[in-house]
Amino acid sequence: MHTTEQLQQILDKAIQNLRFPDQPKQLYDPITYIINLGGKRIRPLLVLMATELFGKDAHDSIHAAMAIEVFHNFTLVHDDIMDNAPLRRGKATVHEKWSTNTAILSGDVMMVEANKNLAMVNPIFLKDVLDTFNATAQGVCEGQQLDMEFEDRDDVSIEEYINMIRLKTAVLLGGALKLGAIIAGASEKDADLIYQFGVNIGIAFQLQDDILDVYADPEKFGKQVGGDIIANKKTFLLLKAFELADGETKESLDTWTSYKNFDIKEKVETVRSVYDILDIQNIAKESMNKYLNMALSVFAQINASEERKSNLLTLTNQLMAREY
């Protein structure tokens, strides 16, 4: 069994060893570019950790881990086109650096590359691996679609929002873990449990993101605090606030979310003060903890030794320990 640091080294090496054709250059250069922008490589790490949780060596699932990482980067490239995003990890997005057409087509070929990596897994597990991967990929597309539709709707419920982040973000964590479990020969029950663990962790993690965006310490937060408020992004916090607001708080939310021109600092402070009146931060934390606890309760049911479980538990704690 490897330490987390060792697993990260195995991943880094495998990512460096990913090889794409030289030509056409304009098709393959963006793939190398986006993959080398970095990121925490959480998803492929989950694949490897799940394999070791069930007693096999991480190298057995390295191709599945690469498939998940390449697929994830493919979704970033296409999402960035759809969201009209200029920057990704502080660098130009693919459609900005090259063109929208290049970003569409390089994204498409990344999907093929992900599938090529997937086809390299042990043939005994291939059918199960494909079914899990395809269901996951389909969920991610559905989540992105819902996210886009929510932008034009003003009647999104908290339930719909949770379903959207489950699809857009969480199923990929669950799917990554399940792939690792399948390749380790885990029982169907354990593979499903680890999937549920990942999905619940994913939802908790996204809710934490929503909270941090409003309440993070600006000096420790990697991006602008209040970005979601500025953009009227329909996060858990804004949706819950609209659900609970009435009288003055409702008026304030309606006013500030309708302004086309506004002072950024004033908007963030005013909306945050409405959140405070309505106790939104605590309500969001309660919901986050509900999903975290569901994840941990499911994890406890998994048939594996405490020693083997320790890596994933530590990672979970680290992920959930970002500061407010």
Add this chain to the structure above:
Amino acid sequence: MHTTEQLQQILDKAIQNLRFPDQPKQLYDPITYIINLGGKRIRPLLVLMATELFGKDAHDSIHAAMAIEVFHNFTLVHDDIMDNAPLRRGKATVHEKWSTNTAILSGDVMMVEANKNLAMVNPIFLKDVLDTFNATAQGVCEGQQLDMEFEDRDDVSIEEYINMIRLKTAVLLGGALKLGAIIAGASEKDADLIYQFGVNIGIAFQLQDDILDVYADPEKFGKQVGGDIIANKKTFLLLKAFELADGETKESLDTWTSYKNFDIKEKVETVRSVYDILDIQNIAKESMNKYLNMALSVFAQINASEERKSNLLTLTNQLMAREY
């Protein structure tokens, strides 16, 4: 062994039975829309025919045939965005009818649906099927990339052009046939031969398209004769004409391909007259026949009875018998 008509009925039924989730509607409606725009269903037909060529029943490869058809339609949706095409088979393209974002994301989920169909093939053949499909999909993306790059280049050689149409159009025909062969348990040698047959037929077919676009009988041709000339499309004919032209013919080509405003009829007639002087139609036909003959010569080497070969030969003859 089924007749071609019976195979088409099997295909039509399978296409009608393709089921996609109901929600999100905006994600899945475009898939049903584009698939039901019709088309000749040549590619999935090739999958089924190859399976029967090697002695198995077409139903064995129906999922692979659906994967190929859904994948093909995915490429149409994304290509239409990149080519800024308003119409497909006389109807609005997906990005026109919905939006570019919808066309990107519905296309992505079609790729997943294609892979889901692929995962349904007999697990014994799954690894080989995936490898063939992924190599084919990658080739198609590379072909589209080259096609786009050629628009901005004025030094494209005939050799480069043939390579581009091989990737963009022909490998999908070869790949479809190879999938059908693999699923029938054909030998590796026969699977490779049928692939080569398909690729050469595909190139011949595209060259025939290039010729028909200039020389078809307007009353029998489904679209505007001369469309490629009007758009300065770098077809075999235009590239060969530039290669051979000098003096007056070179001047005429240079002039007419540089005009921003021109009389359509006059441009088509003038460029066609240059082609006639340079004997381009016959040169293109010679090249087309070279690939057709290579295809037939490869086909003759395949280890299958003449009776079983008859369906594919008849289809080939029908495809290549479009009128000039």
